[in-house]
Amino acid sequence: xxxxxxxxxxxxxxxxxxxxxxxxxxxxxxxxxxxxxxxxxxxxxxxxxxxxxxxxxxxxxxxxxxxxxxxxxxxxxxxxxxxxxxxxxxxxxxxxxxxxxxxxxxxxxxxxxxxxxxxxxxxxxxxxxxxxxxxxxxxxxxxxxxxxxxxxxxxxxxxxxxxxxxxxxxxxxxxxxxxxxxxxxxxxxxxxxxxxxxxxx
Amino acid sequence: xxxxxxxxxxxxxxxxxxxxxxxxxxxxxxxxxxxxxxxxxxxxxxxxxxxxxxxxxxxxxxxxxxxxxxxxxxxxxxxxxxxxxxxxxxxxxxxxxxxxxxxxxxxxxxxxxxxxxxxxxxxxxxxxxxxxxxxxxxxxxxxxxxxxxxxxxxxxxxxxxxxxxxxxxxxxxxxxxxxxxxxxxxxxxxxxxxxxxxxxxxxxxxxxxxxxxxxxxxxxxxxxxxxxxxxxxxxxxxxxxxxxxxxxxxxxxxxxxxxxxxxxxxxxxxxxxxxxxxxxxxxxxxxxxxxxxxxxxxxxxxxxxxxxxxxxxxxxxxxxxxxxxxxxxxxxxxxxxxxxxxxxxxxxxxxxxxxxxxxxxxxxxxxxxxxxxxxxxxxxxxxxxxxxxxxxxxxxxxxxxxxxxxxxxxxxxxxxxxxxxxxxxxxxx
Amino acid sequence: xxxxxxxxxxxxxxxxxxxxxxxxxxxxxxxxxxxxxxxxxxxxxxxxxxxxxxxxxxxxxxxxxxxxxxxxxxxxxxxxxxxxxxxxxxxxxxxxxxxxxxxxxxxxxxxxxxxxxxxxxxxxxxxxxxxxxxxxxxxxxxxxxxxxxxxxxxxxxxxxxxxxxxxxxxxxxxxxxxxxxxxxxxxxxxxxxxxxxxxxxxxxxxxxxxxx
Numbered sequence: 001x002x003x004x005x006x007x008x009x010x011x012x013x014x015x016x017x018x019x020x021x022x023x024x025x026x027x028x029x030x031x032x033x034x035x036x037x038x039x040x041x042x043x044x045x046x047x048x049x050x051x052x053x054x055x056x057x058x059x060x061x062x063x064x065x066x067x068x069x070x071x072x073x074x075x076x077x078x079x080x081x082x083x084x085x086x087x088x089x090x091x092x093x094x095x096x097x098x099x100x101x102x103x104x105x106x107x108x109x110x111x112x113x114x115x116x117x118x119x120x121x122x123x124x125x126x127x128x129x130x131x132x133x134x135x136x137x138x139x140x141x142x143x144x145x146x147x148x149x150x151x152x153x154x155x156x157x158x159x160x161x162x163x164x165x166x167x168x169x170x171x172x173x174x175x176x177x178x179x180x181x182x183x184x185x186x187x188x189x190x191x192x193x194x195x196x197x198x199x200x201x
Numbered sequence: 202x203x204x205x206x207x208x209x210x211x212x213x214x215x216x217x218x219x220x221x222x223x224x225x226x227x228x229x230x231x232x233x234x235x236x237x238x239x240x241x242x243x244x245x246x247x248x249x250x251x252x253x254x255x256x257x258x259x260x261x262x263x264x265x266x267x268x269x270x271x272x273x274x275x276x277x278x279x280x281x282x283x284x285x286x287x288x289x290x291x292x293x294x295x296x297x298x299x300x301x302x303x304x305x306x307x308x309x310x311x312x313x314x315x316x317x318x319x320x321x322x323x324x325x326x327x328x329x330x331x332x333x334x335x336x337x338x339x340x341x342x343x344x345x346x347x348x349x350x351x352x353x354x355x356x357x358x359x360x361x362x363x364x365x366x367x368x369x370x371x372x373x374x375x376x377x378x379x380x381x382x383x384x385x386x387x388x389x390x391x392x393x394x395x396x397x398x399x400x401x402x403x404x405x406x407x408x409x410x411x412x413x414x415x416x417x418x419x420x421x422x423x424x425x426x427x428x429x430x431x432x433x434x435x436x437x438x439x440x441x442x443x444x445x446x447x448x449x450x451x452x453x454x455x456x457x458x459x460x461x462x463x464x465x466x467x468x469x470x471x472x473x474x475x476x477x478x479x480x481x482x483x484x485x486x487x488x489x490x491x492x493x494x495x496x497x498x499x500x501x502x503x504x505x506x507x508x509x510x511x512x513x514x515x516x517x518x519x520x521x522x523x524x525x526x527x528x529x530x531x532x533x534x535x536x537x538x539x540x541x542x543x544x545x546x547x548x549x550x551x552x553x554x555x556x557x558x559x560x561x562x563x564x565x566x567x568x569x570x571x572x573x574x575x576x577x578x579x580x581x582x583x584x585x586x587x588x589x590x591x592x593x594x595x596x597x598x599x600x601x602x603x604x605x606x607x608x609x610x611x612x613x614x615x616x617x618x619x620x621x622x623x624x625x626x627x628x629x630x
Numbered sequence: 631x632x633x634x635x636x637x638x639x640x641x642x643x644x645x646x647x648x649x650x651x652x653x654x655x656x657x658x659x660x661x662x663x664x665x666x667x668x669x670x671x672x673x674x675x676x677x678x679x680x681x682x683x684x685x686x687x688x689x690x691x692x693x694x695x696x697x698x699x700x701x702x703x704x705x706x707x708x709x710x711x712x713x714x715x716x717x718x719x720x721x722x723x724x725x726x727x728x729x730x731x732x733x734x735x736x737x738x739x740x741x742x743x744x745x746x747x748x749x750x751x752x753x754x755x756x757x758x759x760x761x762x763x764x765x766x767x768x769x770x771x772x773x774x775x776x777x778x779x780x781x782x783x784x785x786x787x788x789x790x791x792x793x794x795x796x797x798x799x800x801x802x803x804x805x806x807x808x809x810x811x812x813x814x815x816x817x818x819x820x821x822x823x824x825x826x827x828x829x830x831x832x833x834x835x836x837x838x839x840x841x842x
Contacts (some may be wrong), residue, residue, distance in 0.1 A: 008737060008740075008741040009741075011741050011742065012741045012742075012744075012745035013745075015742065015745050015746050015749070016745050016746075016749045019504070019746060019749040019750055019753070020749065020753075022507070022753070023753065023756055026508070026511040026512070028703075030508070031508065031700065031703045032703060032706055033504070033746060034504040034505060034507070034508045034703075035508075035703040035704065035706045035707040035710070036706055036707070036710045036742070036746070037496075037498070037500075037501045037504050037505075037710075037742075037743070037746040037747075037750075038495060038496050038498075038501050038504065038505045038686075038707055038710075039706065039707035039708060039709065039710025039711040039714070040710040040711070040713075040714045040738060040742050040743055041496045041497070041498035041501035041743055042496045042497070042498075042501075042682075042683060042686060042711055043710065043711040043712070043713070043714025043715045043718070044498075044714055044718075044738070044739060044743060045496065045497045045498065045679070046679065046683065046715060046718075047714070047715065047718040047728055047735070049675075049676045049679050051727070051728070051729070052672070052676075053672055053673055053675075053676030054676060057669060057672065057673050057676075058673060058676075069666075070673070072670065073669075073670035073671075073673035073674050074673065076670070076673075076674050077673055077674045077676065077677030077678065078677060080468065080674065080677055080678045080681060081677070081680075081681070083468065083471075083681060092468060092472075093472065093635075093638040093841050094637070094638060094641060095465075095674050095678075096431070096465070096468065096469050096472060096638070096840065096841070097637075097638035097639065097641040097642045097645075097841065098641055098642075098645055098674075099431045099432060099465060099671055099674060100431060100437060100469070100642050100832060100840055101641060101642035101643065101644065101645030101646040101649070101832075101833070102432055102645050102646075102649055102667040102670075102671065103430075103431055103432035103433065103434065103437060104434070104437065104642070104646050104649075104828070104829035104832045104833050105645055105646035105647065105648065105649025105650050105829070105833065106432065106649045106664055106667065107434045107825050107826075107828075107829050108377075108646075108649070108650045108653075108826060108829050108830075108833075109373065109377075109649075109650060109653035111434075111822040111823075111825045111826045111829070112373045112376065112377060112630075112822070112826075113373070113630055114818065114821075114822045115595075115819060115822040115823070116372070116373070116628050116629075116630045117630070118815050118818045118819050118822070119595060119598060119599065119602075119628055119819070120625065120628035120629060121815060122599050122602075122815055123599070123602040123603075123606070123621075123624070123625055123628065124602070124603055124606045124607075125606075125625070127606060127607060127610055127611050130804075130807065130808045131603075131606075132603075133808050133809065133812060134808060134811060134812040134815070135599060135600070135603050135812075136812070137808075137809055137811075137812020137813055137815075137816060138599060138812050138815050138816045138819070139596050139599060139600070139816075140816070141812065141813050141815075141816020141817060141819075141820070142592050142595065142596055142816050142819055142820065143596075144816075145565070145566045145567070145592065145816075145817075145820040145823075146400070146589055146592060147399050147400050147402075147570055147585050147586075147588070147589055148397065148398055148399060148400070148585060148586045148589045149398075149400065149589070150398070150400055151400055151401075162813075162816065163772065164775065165809055165812055165813040165816070166564065166813045166816075166817065167556075167772045167775040167776045167779070168775060168776075168779045168805065168809045168810065168813065169549070169809065169810040169812075169813035169814055169817075170552060170553035170556055170776050170779075170813075171553065171775060171776040171777065171778065171779025171780040171782075171783065172779050172780070172783045172805050172806055172809075172810040173549065173550055173552075173553045173810070174553040174554070174557070174758075174762070174776065174779075174780040174783075175779060175780035175781065175782065175783030175784035175786075175787075176783055176784075176787065176806070177550070177758065178758055178762075178780070178784045179784065179787060179788060181752070181754040181755045181758050182755045184748070184751055184752040184754065184755060185752040185755035185756075187748070187752065188748060188749055188752045191745070247656055248656050248661075249656040249657055249658055249660075249661030249662070250656075250657070250658070363656065363657045363658060363661075364656050364657060365655060365656075365657045366654060366655060366656075367653075367654050367655070367656050370653065370654050373653075373654075374654055377650075380826065384830055388834075388836075430671065430675070431671075432667075432668070432671055434825040434828050434829065437828060437832065437840070438824075438828050440839070440840050441828070441837055441839050441840070444839030444840070445839075461682075463675065464675060464678035464679045464680075464681055464682030465671075465674065465675050465678045467678075467681070467682055467685065468678060468681060469840055472840060472841060473839055473840055476839060476841065477839070490685070490688075490689055493685045493686060493689055494681075494682030494683070494685040494686045495686065496686075497679075497682075498743070498747065499747070500746070500747040500748075500750035500751055501743075501746070501747070501750075503750055504746070504750050512699075512700070526751060526754065527750075529754055529757045529758060529761060530750065530753055530754060530757060532761075533757040533760060533761060536764075547821045547824075547825075549814055549817055549818070552817075553776065553780075554758070554761060556772075556776065557761040557762065557764060557765045557773075557776070558757075558761045558764065564817065565817045565818075565820045565821045565824065566817075566820030566821055566823060566824035568824070569821070569824030569825060569827060569828050570824060570827070572837065572839070573831075578836075580836045581831060581836060581837065584827045584830060584831050584836065585827065587827070588823045588824065588826070588827045591823055592819075592820075592823065595819060
């Protein structure tokens with residue numbers, strides 16, 4: 001195999017190298033790649049929004065399905081533009097209040113479902129040392145999150161056990177991820193050596 | 202010659218007849234060896250309508266057979282519900298979906314019929330059956346070509362209904378009411394002036410120091426809200442912490458930079474910072490352009506924030522909100538410029554990286570409680586005390602569950618076994 | 631009256647309560663409310679996006695005009711933005727949709743955005759190493775515990791671990807299934823209680839810092 005003659009591959013390869021140059025230090029090549037990525041991705045995002053939101057979720061329902069319910073978010077969205085005018089800028093609080101209300105309201109039942117699931121999963125469905133350790137771990141971790149008691153004496157000791165469990169869990173998650181991240185890097189190197197330079201197959 | 206021609210015509214005709222014969226349906230009414238095989242159906246309970254479930258039991262001998270389910274309404278419109286289901290799957294659901302919103306209409310009678318076959322159903326046969334109309338869909342046996350199909354009897358009329366209350370969520374409703382009372386009790390307690398305590402949270406005592414040190418060095422503060430939306434609770438929690446931090450920033454008369462991923466988060470952050478600066482009596486210091494939008498692309502955002510960190514060199518970096526893979530890219534860059542970093546998220550997969558790369562990390566609930574800690578108002582402290590009481594309740598529940606399981610299953614005490622099973626059942630929402 | 635916080639706080643309360651109540655009512659229109667509200671969020675966000683673009687492009691436009699430090703790169707950003715949008719429009723006219731396989735818009739995505747994104751992502755291979763090194767140097771109990779567990783789990787998941795000891799992969803599995811799971815559930819319970827706390831504080835209007 002030989003070095004690529006495809007201009008698009010060259011662009012991708014040079015941009016890849018420009019990003020890696022950040023590992024040495026901040027430099028003009030990285031800056032170029034960074035600003036370009038931000039600029040292009042926002043341009044891309046606008047197009048996706050136009051297609052997925054304005055056309056699919058506003059225009060089509062309104063014009064073809066005569067679904068006038070869409071007018072509500074449309075008006076809420078337009079109220080956001082009140083920020084461009086100082087004397088009516090306060091109107092933009094209405095859509096903000098709406099989305100915050102929706103977010104918090106939706107989270108209440110979903111938090112409950114999650115709560116139930118976690119308690120259910122902790123219940124020892126089979127009796128072994130593992131389930132005992134899980135019960136101890138869950139309870140001591142919960143004690144660590146106790147806010148209205150000072151963490152000293154017995155509570156302090158249990159919460160120490162809790163933080164030990166937490167650190168083991170963090171270490172496990174850390175170790176679990178390392179290889180996945182290394183393989184991402186290997187993927188990029190493969191692109192450079194094979195698709196671009198054609199050194200390896 | 203004539204004989205030959207006649208013979209030929211006869212031959213062609215017979216081949217034609219034979220092929221017709223092969224293609225035609227032979228129907229043997231009421232002759233069905235599987236009379237016991239019946240479909241039953243019911244409305245799917247606790248849903249918003251538009252859903253019927255069809256069940257069947259089967260003898261072992263039919264385990265590898267196929268079942269095709271058809272449905273008829275009162276105006277005799279036929280529809281194929283599903284083809285070639287494995288008989289051993291024992292049920293199928295006929296439901297409206299996004300693509301077919303009015304597939305199953307509520308309050309309409311539907312009658313279901315099944316076609317049993319040893320091989321997959323023949324398309325031609327199915328089309329023929331449907332075009333013949335519903336009167337051919339009677340209990341009996343069809344022979345089509347080399348295949349034999351057995352038609353089951355029709356179910357009674359099944360009607361899909363929309364429920365006004367989801368009965369399976371009663372445990373959630375009950376606990377919601379209990380929890381609401383616990384919260385209201387503590388909020389009242391707080392109102393009546395009872396002192397409520399909150400334990401020390403390490404990272405939050407460092408906020409003052411971080412903002413102060415940045416100011417001394419003449420550097421701005423950077424506050425990163427991650428890549429969540431305003432509908433995500435961690436992002437909302439991050440915004441409430443931003444309010445408290447921004448107030449300190451205004452007190453110290455320094456700058457706060459908030460690069461954002463979502464435009465709604467950006468506008469909300471602008472409101473939060475403006476309000477904090479006004480409360481601190483320094484609305485003049487508020488600069489809308491310091492709370493800017495970057496991009497809605499995860500790694501584009503990471504690249505943009507990284508670059509901003511390298512160039513603005515903030516003295517303190519706050520990472521509070523919803524973070525995914527970009528967490529470590531941001532935290533390591535923040536570390537490399539020597540900023541004090543206070544992070545917090547609810548994403549357990551990202552917390553290890555924050556713990557390794559930041560000076561202080563707020564873990565899960567600590568982050569949600571941070572805004573209360575930073576502004577110890579009685580009502581807010583009341584809500585934290587309520588959360589703690591619920592923790593005690595959960596711990597008891599887990600311990601009771603464990604004891605019941607040990608006594609019930611370990612020591613075989615039947616009563617406790619069934620109590621444990623009942624508890625487990627209750628928790629399955 | 632509109633200028634005060636009263637109306638927005640009432641809207642938050644009302645919308646929040648509707649969301650909670652609708653969880654228990656499958657009947658239309660309550661049953662679809664979660665889907666509808668997420669749909670509405672994306673519509674509102676779609677419009678707000680213009681505020682975002684105004685914020686970002688405005689900032690870089692000013693930088694170019696003032697010839698600030700790095701103004702050239704700001705120009706690159708603006709160029710990238712404008713070029714992508716223009717190509718998007720042209721290709722929409724040409725193919726009916728900008729997302730056609732043969733459109734230059736798709737090329738921009740495949741040969742600019744994707745390599746930049748994946749390379750940024752792959753930087754983590756280096757950052758994860760430097761973070762681990764820092765934990766190694768921290769020399770306190772928590773950091774050491776974290777690091778030791780990380781090393782065990784990492785080795786337990788690669789062929790080398792199996793060669794060191796056949797028990798290593800099994801031990802890794804046990805760490806993931808027992809202590810890791812226990813802490814994860816404990817943290818999860820805390821998070822759901824914390825989320826309830828945040829939601830209730832906001833719906834009841836006790837926390838109102840998000841409104842100015």
